Amino acid sequence: MIHSARATGLPRRILLPCRSFRHRRAVMVPASDGGNRVPVIARLVQADEDTVRDVIHRFNEIGRPVAAAA
Template sequence: MILLASAGGNTVPVIARLLAADEDTVRDVIHRFERDRPGLSRWAGGHPRLLSDDDEAFVIQPATTRAVKLGQPFTRWSIRKLTAYRPACPLMNWSRLIRPPRTASIHRS
């Protein structure tokens, strides 16, 4: 019952009042479940990573440096600007990061 109430978005004090339990007990149960739940990945689901660790490090290096210091005539980086700055990197597949522009598709019958 504690886990269901927690999954429903209730806070620990609310759950404790509903179940006439001590707040520490409620926290212990929730923490034990989070730590020991068998067969469930903590980060299950979602979109797979687009960048490997090497790709991420390669992007972060110029992106965390002011563009002016790297000889670029702008003040902020964008993905497109980074692709132009580092076009020939064999480690990086930039096309995975750049989404094509959305186009309106009108279907007429």
């Protein structure tokens, strides 16, 4: 499902269907850094809000390796 830029407020370049969890994690952190709230990011990557929060918190703790973590 492709989300519209107007509905999410995110730039069109990242509004693509997320194929893998690794890709979704890689989208979550920049989206958060861009000022988007967890519910918007969760809709974008089609993930649970708690999952988005966990990924963002883990990134804040350990940095870049979270994007490669399984």
